[in-house]
Amino acid sequence: MNFLRQKGKKMSKSRRLICLIGLFLLTSCGNINSSHSVNKAPKNIILIIGDGMGPTHISAYRYLTEHKSGSTQTVFDKFKLGTASTFPADNTLVTDSAAAATALATGIKTYNGAIAVDKQQNHLTTLFEIAKQHNKQTGLAVTSDIAHATPASFYSHQQRRKQKNEIANWLVDNQTSKQPIVDVILGGGKFFMKRSDRDLIAELQAKGYSYTDNMAQLAQLTKPALGIFHSIGFPSALDSDTQRLSQMTDTALNLLKNSEQGFVLLVEGSQIDWCGHQNDIACLLAEMADFANAIDTAYQFASQRDDTLIVITADHETGGLALASQGKYLWKVDEVAKISMTTKTMAAKVKQGNDLATLLSQHTPFTYSEQEIAQAQSYSHLATEPFALHITKLINKKSNTGFSTTGHSATDVQVFSYGTGSEHFTGFMDNTDIAKKLIQFVKQ
Ligand SMILES: [Zn+2]
Structure with a gap:
C-alpha cells in the first residue's frame, strides 16, 4: 500500500511536470498563433x-x-x-x-x-x-x-x-x-x-x-x-x-x-x-x-x-x-432536381403563344389536372413576372416547397x-x- 501510495505521489509529481510543460507549450503555441493569424491583416x-x-x-x-x-x-x-x-x-x-x-x-x-x-x-x-x-x-x-x-x-x-x-x-x-x-x-x-x-x-x-x-x-x-x-x-x-x-x-x-x-x-x-x-x-x-x-x-x-x-x-x-409545406412531412428534392426551366421563361413563352401544359410536361416531373393548368393559364393576361408566380404556385404545391413572401425576410x-x-x-x-x-x- 505504502509503495503504491508513494508511486502514486511520484506519478502525480511527474504528471504535474508534464502538465506544466504542456501548459507552457500551449501558451507559447497560442502566442505564435495569435501573432501569425489574429494580428495579421490579410493582403487580399x-x-x-x-x-x-x-x-x-x-x-x-x-x-x-x-x-x-x-x-x-x-x-x-x-x-x-x-x-x-x-x-x-x-x-x-x-x-x-x-x-x-x-x-x-x-x-x-x-x-x-x-x-x-x-x-x-x-x-x-x-x-x-x-x-x-x-x-x-x-x-x-x-x-x-x-x-x-x-x-x-x-x-x-x-x-x-x-x-x-x-x-x-x-x-x-x-x-x-x-x-x-x-x-x-x-x-x-x-x-x-x-x-x-x-x-x-x-x-x-x-x-x-x-x-x-x-x-x-x-x-x-x-x-x-x-x-x-x-x-x-x-x-x-x-x-x-x-x-x-x-x-x-x-x-x-x-x-x-x-x-x-x-x-x-x-x-x-x-x-x-x-x-x-x-x-x-x-x-x-x-x-x-x-x-x-x-x-x-x-x-x-x-x-x-x-x-x-x-x-x-x-x-x-x-x-x-421552407423545405416543406401544406402540413406534410416531405420535401421532394428528387423532383425539384428534374425541373429544367424557370417559371419566368415558361410564362414568357406562354405569352408568345406556347402551350402551358406542354411546357410543364417537358420541364417538370409532375402531373397536373386540366383544372390546375386552366387556373394557372387564366392569369396569362398579367405581366410575365406576376403570371409566372401562378405557375410557380402550382409547381411548389407538387414539390411541397414553401415560401412565406415574395419579398425579403428578417431572418x-x-x-x-x-x-x-x-x-x-x-x-x-x-x-x-x-x-x-x-x-x-x-x-x-
Ligand atoms: Zn430582393
Whole structure:
C-alpha cells in the first residue's frame, strides 16, 4: 500500500511536470498563433455575397448536392461559420439590398433604397474607396447589372437605388489619382453603360480599360478591365449555365493577383434573390450551384496562399423559404432536381403563344389536372413576372416547397470565412461588424 501510495505521489509529481510543460507549450503555441493569424491583416480580401441567401437556401443546396452526387459535403463546409443580423436603420427589421449592401460596404446602417449614403443622405466612405486610399486594387464580379444595389454600394453614392444611370456614372467619375476606383468591372448592364447622354464604356476605354462584351474572351482582358455582357442581368442559371460567376471570379482573381499592395474583390451571386422573389425553387437552386462554383474558384485561389481572406455572407434572406409545406412531412428534392426551366421563361413563352401544359410536361416531373393548368393559364393576361408566380404556385404545391413572401425576410444570414483573419468572423455579429472588420484590415 505504502509503495503504491508513494508511486502514486511520484506519478502525480511527474504528471504535474508534464502538465506544466504542456501548459507552457500551449501558451507559447497560442502566442505564435495569435501573432501569425489574429494580428495579421490579410493582403487580399474576397467578399462574396449571395443576394437573398438565407440558412434554408444552404440546406436546400445540400439536399440537392446529396441527391445528385451522394455526398452531403458542400463547398460551404470548408469555411468557419458565423451568423449576422441584417435589419436596416428603421423599425421594420426587414432590409432591402441597398441598405444591406451599404452596411456591408461602409459599416453604417441606413434606410432601404440608400446607396452608400446615411439617413441624412451624407456620402459614406466605402470599403473600395478606403482600399484605393491604401493602394489596393479593387474588382467586381456580379451576375446582375453592374449598377444594381449591391455592387453600386461599393463604388457610388445615391439617394435612391433606382437612379441607375447616375449610379453607373460613378464607375467613371469616382476617381483616385485621376483613375476610376474599380480596376476590374465584370457584370451585366450595357443598358446603363452605353446611353445617348454618356457612353461609359467608351469613357472607361479612354481611361485605359480593356473591354469585352463576350464571355468567351474573358481571358483576353488586361487590367484595368471592363466586361459588360448583357443589356441588364445575365440569363438565369437554370436557363443558361452554372459557370458564369465562377468564370468571372477566375478572371478577376487572375487580373488582381499580382497587385503589389493586395486587392479587395466583391463577388455577388445576384440572382439567388431574383429567384426568391419569384418563389421559384429550381431557379434558386441553379443560382446556388452557380454561386457555389464561384466560391470554389475563390477557395482554390486562397488555399494556395497565406495572405488572403474570404468572407461569404448574404445581404438578407428572400422568400421566407421552407423545405416543406401544406402540413406534410416531405420535401421532394428528387423532383425539384428534374425541373429544367424557370417559371419566368415558361410564362414568357406562354405569352408568345406556347402551350402551358406542354411546357410543364417537358420541364417538370409532375402531373397536373386540366383544372390546375386552366387556373394557372387564366392569369396569362398579367405581366410575365406576376403570371409566372401562378405557375410557380402550382409547381411548389407538387414539390411541397414553401415560401412565406415574395419579398425579403428578417431572418439572420450566415457568415462563412476562410484564410488570414477568418477567426474574426465566427459567432454572432451584425452586418455592419463585417464591414468594420474588413475596413480595419484594409487600413492596417
Ligand atoms: Zn430582393
